[in-house]
Amino acid sequence: MFASMPAAVNDPEHGFCRDCLAPQKVARRRCEACGSPRVVHHGELYSLSLAHIDCDAFYAAVEKRDRPELRDKPVIIGGGKRGVVSTACYIARIRGVRSAMPMFKALEACPDAIVIKPDMEKYVTVGRQVRAMMQALTPLVEPISIDEAFLDLAGTQKLHGRPPALVLASFARQVEAEIGITVSVGLSYCKFLAKVASDFAKPRGFSVIGEAEAVSFLAGQPVTLIWGVGKAFAATLAQDGIRTIGQLQTMEQDELMRRYGSMGMRLYRLSRGMDDRQVHADHDAKSVSAETTFDTDLATFEDLVPILRALSEKVSARLKKSGIAGRTVVLKLKSADFRIRTRNRQLPDATRLADRIFSTGLDLLRREADGTRYRLIGIGVSDLSDDGRADPPDLVDVGSRKRAMAEGAIDALRAKFGGKAVETGYTFGRGSRGRPPRSDES
Numbered sequence: 001m002f003a004s005m006p007a008a009v010n011d012p013e014h015g016f017c018r019d020c021l022a023p024q025k026v027a028r029r030r031c032e033a034c035g036s037p038r039v040v041h042h043g044e045l046y047s048l049s050l051a052h053i054d055c056d057a058f059y060a061a062v063e064k065r066d067r068p069e070l071r072d073k074p075v076i077i078g079g080g081k082r083g084v085v086s087t088a089c090y091i092a093r094i095r096g097v098r099s100a101m102p103m104f105k106a107l108e109a110c111p112d113a114i115v116i117k118p119d120m121e122k123y124v125t126v127g128r129q130v131r132a133m134m135q136a137l138t139p140l141v142e143p144i145s146i147d148e149a150f151l152d153l154a155g156t157q158k159l160h161g162r163p164p165a166l167v168l169a170s171f172a173r174q175v176e177a178e179i180g181i182t183v184s185v186g187l188s189y190c191k192f193l194a195k196v197a198s199d200f201a202k203p204r205g206f207s208v209i210g211e212a213e214a215v216s217f218l219a220g221q222p223v224t225l226i227w228g229v230g231k232a233f234a235a236t237l238a239q240d241g242i243r244t245i246g247q248l249q250t251m252e253q254d255e256l257m258r259r260y261g262s263m264g265m266r267l268y269r270l271s272r273g274m275d276d277r278q279v280h281a282d283h284d285a286k287s288v289s290a291e292t293t294f295d296t297d298l299a300t301f302e303d304l305v306p307i308l309r310a311l312s313e314k315v316s317a318r319l320k321k322s323g324i325a326g327r328t329v330v331l332k333l334k335s336a337d338f339r340i341r342t343r344n345r346q347l348p349d350a351t352r353l354a355d356r357i358f359s360t361g362l363d364l365l366r367r368e369a370d371g372t373r374y375r376l377i378g379i380g381v382s383d384l385s386d387d388g389r390a391d392p393p394d395l396v397d398v399g400s401r402k403r404a405m406a407e408g409a410i411d412a413l414r415a416k417f418g419g420k421a422v423e424t425g426y427t428f429g430r431g432s433r434g435r436p437p438r439s440d441e442s
């Protein structure tokens with residue numbers, strides 16, 4: 001039926017129902033066929049093909065699926081050593097609970113919440129199932145994190161017999177029916193706005209941002225909507241009197257670049273809805289790491305620490321250079337008898353900071369420094385993503401923000417004077433014992 005739709009369906013009257021998928025001939029609030037209020041109308045509905053899909057309250061949704069008695073209760077996933085909220089269901093969010101909030105604060109806001117410790121293995125499995133379903137729609141699926149991905153559906157209409165918008169709505173229904181969690185879909189012409197759109201009407205959302213309204217839509221939005229504009233950068237912009245994307249739209253490219261360097265270019269382009277980044281399928285590097293083999297085996301924690309520090313800095317430098325960040329820190333050790341040990345830990349947020357990579361690696365190393373003689377150590381991060389949301393100011397660990405700022409300053413000095421200009425306590429004067437003589441990196 002849909003394959004025979006005329007190509008020029010960029011007609012605001014056209015739409016469909018997200019519940020029964022029936023086409024809508026006129027713009028009404030309820031579906032002509034089933035009466036559902038979940039109808040979508042948009043002038044570019046059948047010409048847009050770049051989507052971002054993100055699962056709603058992902059960890060909490062998986063737990064609710066497995067414990068239906070929790071369906072109408074406020075549920076928080078989190079706890080553990082750091083005592084922060086990983087995620088909260090939408091009922092708990094209405095009461096003020098947010099990701100990364102210290103647990104005691106979350107429970108102040110919502111004392112009757114049910115707190116569940118994360119079961120990462122389960123979430124990874126569900127994340128993979130959702131991803132496999134996405135890959136059945138198009139080979140161009142670019143995962144961004146455990147619960148979200150970009151999809152490029154251009155040219156798939158013939159295969160599916162219907163335009164991308166309908167394929168996506170049908171996908172959302174299928175995930176609900178087969179996996180038992182919900183997703184939100186953003187449909188646009190570029191990655192930036194597809195992601196903005198998927199975030200716009202959560203949960204169970206389906207938002208469309210077309211080329212026609214991109215600039216006017218963006219004009220009224222805060223600068224923090226732009227990829228890479230976190231709290232700190234937003235504060236810098238606010239000092240310069242810039243709060244909305246509309247203000248950026250009135251500024252010249254030269255001025256933005258003069259003021260904010262490479263970020264200025266991003267502000268210039270994204271504020272105008274210009275984003276030509278392609279969707280890359282998932283076969284690129286899955287992790288960034290560095291490792292080194294020693295001349296003679298090392299067994300003590302003290303000997304291994306400075307090497308770990310140097311390697312963490314190497315990994316961090318590469319992440320920063322590529323504009324990516326990783327959420328899982330992986331420590332690798334090879335013992336004198338060639339047995340490989342890998343230990344990993346997931347962080348609450350992706351990082352690209354040497355300090356975070358190192359301190360997490362250090363925690364992991366402590367347990368492995370048990371007298372075993374090692375011939376190799378490596379550190380890396382996986383679960384890679386764009387660095388836009390990496391390293392937010394840490395609510396619990398007030399020191400970490402200062403360290404992040406210090407690391408930014410060190411990076412700037414290194415950029416100016418070369419890599420060796422600044423050395424931190426651990427790598428400085430590491431002497432002759434902690435020598436990484438050969439550096440065989442992966």
Ligand code: TTP
Pocket residue numbers: 054055056057058059060085086087088099100146147148202203347348349
């Ligand atoms: P998100 O997609 O950012 O959040 P969410 O799926 O919980 O909620 P939303 O409906 O707004 O998309 O993150 C996916 C999962 O990653 C989330 O369920 C838990 C985990 N996570 C953390 O552990 N810590 C964090 O600070 C955030 C933001 C997410």
Ligand code: MG
Pocket residue numbers: 054055056057058147148
């Ligand atoms: Mg999500």
Ligand code: MG
Pocket residue numbers: 054055145147148
């Ligand atoms: Mg997500």
